[in-house]
Every structure is written in structure tokens, then in C-alpha cells.
Amino acid sequence: MNTTIGSEDNAAAIETAAIEGRSLWDDAIARLLRNKAAVASMIILGLLVLIAIVGPYIWPHSHETIYRERVWIAPTLEHLHIFGTDAQGRDLFARTLIGLRVSLMVGVVASMVSLAIGVFWGATAGFIGGRVDQVMMRIVDVLYSLPFIFFVIILMVVFGRNIILIFVAIGAVEWLTMARIVRGQTIAIKNMEFVEAAEAAGVSRLDTIRRHIIPNVLGPVIVYVTLTIPVVILAESFLSFLGLGVQEPLTSLGRLIAYGAQDMQIATWTLIAPAATMMLTLFCFNFIGDGVRDAIDPKDR
Amino acid sequence: MFGYIARRILIAIPTLLVIITVAFFMMRAAPGGPFDLERPMPEEVRQNILEHFGFDRPLHEQYTAYLAGLAQADLGPSLRFRDKTVSDIISEGFPVSATIGGLSILLALFVGSILGSLAALRQNKLTDFAVMGFAMGGITIPPFVSGPILALVFGLYLGLLPTGGLDPRFGMTPERLVLPVITLALPQIAIVSRLMRASMIEVLRSNYIRTARAKGLSGPAVLFRHALRAAILPLVSYIGPASAALVTGSIVIEQVFQLPGIGRQFVMAALQRDYTVVMGVVILYASLIIFLNLLADLVYAALNPRVTFE
Numbered sequence: 227m228n229t230t231i232g233s234e235d236n237a238a239a240i241e242t243a244a245i246e247g248r249s250l251w252d253d254a255i256a257r258l259l260r261n262k263a264a265v266a267s268m269i270i271l272g273l274l275v276l277i278a279i280v281g282p283y284i285w286p287h288s289h290e291t292i293y294r295e296r297v298w299i300a301p302t303l304e305h306l307h308i309f310g311t312d313a314q315g316r317d318l319f320a321r322t323l324i325g326l327r328v329s330l331m332v333g334v335v336a337s338m339v340s341l342a343i344g345v346f347w348g349a350t351a352g353f354i355g356g357r358v359d360q361v362m363m364r365i366v367d368v369l370y371s372l373p374f375i376f377f378v379i380i381l382m383v384v385f386g387r388n389i390i391l392i393f394v395a396i397g398a399v400e401w402l403t404m405a406r407i408v409r410g411q412t413i414a415i416k417n418m419e420f421v422e423a424a425e426a427a428g429v430s431r432l433d434t435i436r437r438h439i440i441p442n443v444l445g446p447v448i449v450y451v452t453l454t455i456p457v458v459i460l461a462e463s464f465l466s467f468l469g470l471g472v473q474e475p476l477t478s479l480g481r482l483i484a485y486g487a488q489d490m491q492i493a494t495w496t497l498i499a500p501a502a503t504m505m506l507t508l509f510c511f512n513f514i515g516d517g518v519r520d521a522i523d524p525k526d527r
Numbered sequence: 528m529f530g531y532i533a534r535r536i537l538i539a540i541p542t543l544l545v546i547i548t549v550a551f552f553m554m555r556a557a558p559g560g561p562f563d564l565e566r567p568m569p570e571e572v573r574q575n576i577l578e579h580f581g582f583d584r585p586l587h588e589q590y591t592a593y594l595a596g597l598a599q600a601d602l603g604p605s606l607r608f609r610d611k612t613v614s615d616i617i618s619e620g621f622p623v624s625a626t627i628g629g630l631s632i633l634l635a636l637f638v639g640s641i642l643g644s645l646a647a648l649r650q651n652k653l654t655d656f657a658v659m660g661f662a663m664g665g666i667t668i669p670p671f672v673s674g675p676i677l678a679l680v681f682g683l684y685l686g687l688l689p690t691g692g693l694d695p696r697f698g699m700t701p702e703r704l705v706l707p708v709i710t711l712a713l714p715q716i717a718i719v720s721r722l723m724r725a726s727m728i729e730v731l732r733s734n735y736i737r738t739a740r741a742k743g744l745s746g747p748a749v750l751f752r753h754a755l756r757a758a759i760l761p762l763v764s765y766i767g768p769a770s771a772a773l774v775t776g777s778i779v780i781e782q783v784f785q786l787p788g789i790g791r792q793f794v795m796a797a798l799q800r801d802y803t804v805v806m807g808v809v810i811l812y813a814s815l816i817i818f819l820n821l822l823a824d825l826v827y828a829a830l831n832p833r834v835t836f837e
Contacts, residue, residue, distance in 0.1 A: 368542050370768075375775045383797045384553055460669050464775070468779070480671070483671060487674070490675055491683060508668075509663070
């Protein structure tokens with residue numbers, strides 16, 4: 227239960243634990259690997275990540291090249307347009323690869339932003355407790371019920387469609403649940419003996435939070451992060467679908483789906499290719515998230 | 528109880544004020560204004576327009592003037608549509624959005640609780656797996672994917688339903704509402720059936736259900752008279768978050784099916800810097816969501832005798 231993980235100081239502790247027997251984390255990993263849906267999803271997702279990173283370098287077409295004479299070509303092996311071409315004669319496979327890359331990047335980076343804010347907020351509220359805790363969590367409660375996407379839309383309009391801003395804006399919206407989870411864990415942990423020991427040894431509050439509380443909150447946080455990634459990818463595609471996401475010639479799956487929805491009467495494949503890619507990605511993340519949750523069940527802790 | 532309601536409303540007022548303030552200053556921080564046309568207008572005309580709307584005054588004065596207007600329920604004129612006030616625009620679009628949103632949540636609660644109960648009653652059997660698989664799909668597939676695909680299949684391939692747009696001549700006819708409502712409801716059906724399954728499984732294990740069975744009540748009687756009542760409680764508290772999700776969803780749905788609702792007007796207004804319309808919609812939706820959350824809490828307390836108002 228008290229196995230700490232995450233800071234270098236504890237690396238030695240983990241190693242001895244591995245020699246002595248199965249740690250909590252070994253059990254969790256074993257459980258995760260027994261989950262067939264999760265393992266299959268990890269393999270597929272791994273392949274998707276690989277082709278999103280490497281694909282654009284080795285694919286013969288660039289996502290920017292316009293072939294004027296090849297507008298709206300249905301998927302064909304001729305000229306290697308395996309997903310067909312779009313309204314301007316750009317290769318749809320190359321564009322889907324770039325879109326997938328952007329979506330995955332947003333998913334990971336924005337989740338990290340929400341992780342950072344949520345962990346900081348929740349750990350502080352839970353650790354300090356009392357009035358501060360009440361006020362901080364009351365703010366979370368109030369924010370919880372608001373249509374935050376409206377503020378993101380205003381933000382995108384106000385500050386221009388900048389990819390860094392998309393990361394920050396979406397991350398800043400998705401941290402609330404994380405803060406709640408971390409606070410709950412923190413309150414449970416802060417009364418344990420090792421925290422008392424740290425206090426007795428004269429460790430400062432900030433260091434206690436950083437070195438002793440946060441590493442122990444990790445389990446539920448990992449679960450929630452894996453479940454946040456698909457939510458964030460959806461939020462970005464939502465913005466892109468409305469035309470508020472990344473700017474041309476860069477593209478994202480949401481933007482491609484928006485174009486596809488426009489052109490679906492003439493060229494069905496322009497909708498199906500990005501929509502199928504997006505659904506496959508989201509299914510993978512959701513199955514992995516469910517698998518991780520079942521493996522590190524927060525209820526057991 | 529009235530004290531509780533009063534307290535909730537008292538909390539809601541500063542919340543709304545913060546939202547209004549943030550939205551107001553964010554919108555004004557934007558480069559470009561509502562009167563930046565493709566063709567620049569003469570400077571004098573521009574000055575006159577700015578003066579007319581009070582944009583020549585300092586920002587804090589505009590802010591207090593806006594708040595003063597709000598206190599009298601005046602959302603101001605639209606900056607883009609010269610002959611319309613914000614209230615006009617909202618009262619045109621809101622019925623469309625409210626109809627679709629309301630029908631969706633009803634559909635989601637109805638279908639979702641049936642599916643969830645079925646899955647709970649047949650736990651770990653084929654029905655359960657089918658429902659949970661469907662729920663996974665509903666949560667994973669966003670409305671902007673399912674919408675176009677449904678329109679493609681039912682509108683284009685099968686020719687059963689119109690693909691989009693509410694014709695102003697015929698208004699909201701049922702067959703034009705079917706696809707938007709279903710698309711908006713799908714993710715909610717998925718979430719509701721997951722919630723319902725979990726709570727039903729828990730309720731069915733409880734002692735009083737065993738007692739009801741032991742005293743010889745029939746299966747349906749146990750289910751409808753005893754289990755369903757208790758199992759439905761978590762759904763009530765989900766109405767608050769659901770309303771926020773529906774508001775977000777409606778923006779996309781209105782775009783996909785070209786419905787003249789409020790979400791579409793919001794995106795258009797934000798892109799055109801129509802400050803007053805953006806503010807009006809934000810205020811409307813924020814108050815609506817706060818109100819629905821309060822309502823959900825009250826209904827929850829009314830249904831659950833264990834809850835008392837502190």
C-alpha cells in the first residue's frame with residue numbers, strides 16, 4: 227500500500243520490492259495484460275502512433291500538395307491515392323496522417339496540462355484543508371456546471387487559432403475532475419504515518435506535497451489521465467469541426483470530418499476515411515482506459 | 528427548504544456576475560471589432576457608429592452600462608443585424624434549440640434507463656454485453672461523426688428522412704427533428720444506460736429487494752414498485768451535467784443539420800465579434816444550466832427521503 231513510485235529516490239525501493247515479491251504495480255500490469263480488449267487496443271494504438279509519426283515522411287504524397295487534375299478521386303491504387311483525394315485534389319491519406327498526428331498530440335499535451343493543473347489544485351486543497359479547501363473546491367463545483375466550451379470558443383476567436391493555445395485552453399477546461407480525485411486521495415493519505423514522519427523531520431509543506439503526497443496519488447491519476455485523452459481529442463475535433471481549431475494547411479481529424487460532412491453527397495470517402503480513423507483511435511483509448519481502471523481499481527486502494 | 532433555495536440563488540448571482548465579467552472583457556480583448564468590414568467605411572461614419580453603440584467610452588463605463596441594462600433585462604441591440612435586438616435573436620433561435628435539447632434528454636432518459644435496466648437484469652449475459660457495447664460506441668462516437676453518417680444512411684441512401692435544415696415555411700416538422708434529436712441523444716443514451724446499469728445492479732442486491740421477493744411479490748412488481756424507484760436516483764443527479772453536455776452538443780448538431788438554433792448563432796456571432804449576441808447567449812446558457820442543476824438537486828431531495836436540506 228505504501229509503495230511509493232515516481233521519484234528517483236524511490237527507485238531503489240521499487241527494485242527491492244521487485245526482488246522480494248510482486249508489488250501492487252506488478253499485479254496491476256499483470257491484470258492489464260490479461261485484458262484482451264486493452265492489449266489489442268494497445269497494439270493498434272501503437273501502430274497508429276507509429277504511422278502518425280513516421281507516415282508523413284515516407285508517404286509519396288504531402289498533405290499540402292494540390293493535384294489540380296485529380297479532384298475528388300475515389301480510393302484507388304492508381305497514383306497511390308488509397309483514401310482518395312479531397313475537393314482540392316490533395317491526397318486524403320496524407321491528410322489523415324497529419325490529422326491523426328495533430329489529434330494525438332493535442333490529446334497527450336492537453337491531458338498533461340489538465341493533469342498539472344488538477345494535481346496542483348487538488349493536492350493543495352486536500353493538504354491544506356479547512357477554509358482554503360472549502361473555497362477551492364467550491365470554485366471547482368461552480369466551474370463544473372458551466373458550459374466551458376463557450377469560453378474556449380471565445381478564446382479561440384479572441385486570440386487566434388494557435389495550436390499552443392488549443393493545448394492550454396482544452397487542458398484548462400478538463401482539470402476539474404482531476405482536482406476532485408486528487409483531493410480525495412490526498413485527504414486519505416495525509417494522515418498516514420509517513421507524512422507525519424516527514425513533518426516531524428522538518429520537511430517543508432511544499433516538499434511534503436511534492437515528495438510524499440503526489441507520488442502516492444499516482445494510481446487514480448493514471449486511470450483518469452488515460453480516460454481524459456479521448457475526451458480531449460474529442461474537444462479538439464469539436465473545435466476543428468466548427469472551424470476554430472488548427473489552421474490550414476495543417477489539419478486535424480475534426481477538420482477533415484467537417485469537410486467530409488460537407489462533401490459527403492459527392493464524395494463519401496472524404497467523410498469515411500477521417501471518421502473511421504478517429505473512431506478507431508477513440509475506441510483504442512477508451513478500451514485502454516477501462517482496462518487500466520480495472521487493473522488499478524481506485525476502490526481497492 | 529426555501530432557505531436552501533434562497534442560498535443557492537444567492538450563490539448563483541456572483542457566479543453569473545463572474546461569468547459575465549470574464550466573457551465581457553475576453554470579447555473586448557479581441558483584435559478587430561464588429562464594424563471591421565471588407566470595405567473600410569469613412570472614418571466619420573465609423574465614429575458615429577461607435578458613438579451610437581457607446582464604444583467610444585472607456586471600457587469600464589461600457590461595462591457598468593451593460594450591467595445596468597442587464598438589470599432591466601435589456602441585452603442590448605445586435606451589432607451585426609441592424610434591425611434586431613439580442614432578445615429578438617435569442618427568441619428566434621431558442622425554441623429550436625430547446626425543442627431539440629428537451630426531446631433529446633427525454634429520449635436519453637427513457638431509452639437509457641430501459642437499456643440499463645435490461646443489462647442489469649441480464650448481467651454478464653448477451654443482452655448485457657450488447658448494451659454495454661452499444662454504450663461504448665455511443666460514448667466514443669462524437670455527434671459530428673454520427674450526425675453526418677446518419678444523414679448519409681437515412682437521408683441519402685434510404686431516402687427516408689430529410690438530411691437537414693428546418694424549412695422556415697414548414698417549421699419544426701417531426702420528420703425533420705428525428706435525425707438531430709437522435710444524434711444529440713446517442714451519447715447521452717450511452718451514459719444514462721451505464722449509470723442505470725450500475726445503480727440497478729446495486730439496488731437488486733440490496734436487502735429490501737430480497738424481502739420483497741421473499742414475501743412473494745411477482746418479478747415485475749419487485750422491479751417497478753421497488754427497484755426502479757431507487758435505481759433511478761443517480762439519473763436525476765445526472766440531469767445537471769447532461770444539460771451542459773446537451774448545450775455543447777447542440778452547437779454541433781445545429782451546424783451539421785443546418786438548424787437555425789442558438790448554438791449556431793453563437794458561433795457565427797463570436798466569429799463576427801457581435802459582442803452583445805455572444806454575451807446574451809452565454810448569460811442565457813449559464814443561467815439555464817445553473818437553474819437545471821438546482822432543479823435536479825431539488826428533485827433528487829424530493830425523491831430521496833434520506834437527503835435533508837442542511
